[in-house]
Amino acid sequence: MFLIPDPVVRFFHRMASPPHFYAFTQRLMPWLVVIFLLLTAAGLYGGLYLAPADYQQGDSYRIIYIHVPSAWMSLFIYMVMAVAGGIGLVWRIKLAEIVAISSAPVGASFTFIALVTGSLWGKPMWGTWWVWDARLTSELILLFLYLGVIGLYGAIDDKRTASRAVAILALVGVVNIPIIHYSVEWWNTLHQGPTVTKMDKPSIHVSMLIPLLLMAVAFKFYYLIAMLQRARTELLLRERNAQWVKAMISESK
């Protein structure tokens, strides 16, 4: 642990304790919500109002401000889920298991949003709602992976066992992540190539790029809010017989 500063280590130790996690996330929540709302307001104002229409796609391109951040989130959350699941698998940390399973519905939602907004963007621009090309198909597989994780977790009664099963499924599914990312380069596809992550020079104007990045950060905060809300509920369900839950209930009476 000599590479990680001591306060960071202590923070993670404390966060692994259920009562501390439950209390701390409650205090954190209003801050997260305020930051999320400010970023979203700025991002939408920049994207829907300030940014000019695209010279080829007109105003239809404005779907980008939710489509691309959602697609990024669908991959990001999957990686968080797989890593947290792996940590739970190896070290049996209950809160890692809870973070992993609480991420799944949020990730599935962002995947769903990416697919549907992509469809709503594809119809006017490509002339079709859907094509079975590499990018769209691999993203659809990602949605099924998320749904598989949620279904598997629900199907096993013992939640410690369920978490281990889910972690293995999530880790195996990681193979899909690079496939999604590189699909537009490996295969000929209707989906356009990357515009932002091209290292040398993003092929997007700065007035469009700034709101896009604002929305991307806003969605990160949204993920934290939604995942933590799920995690707190899941934690209570699992710890219903623990002393700290009983104490909290009798205090609130």
Added chain:
Amino acid sequence: MTMQEFFAMGGYAFYVWTSYGLTLIVLLANIIIPVVQRRQFLRSLTLKQKRQ
């Protein structure tokens, strides 16, 4: 830009606003569902403790 022009989205109003509306619904649901579940569960725990 007038309000009407803004909402017309250059003729793409249906596609743009459906995307944003749907996103709003999905994101709201993801907050409301766990919060409601937790409140119900806390209430049931409180009732159980009162009975004991």
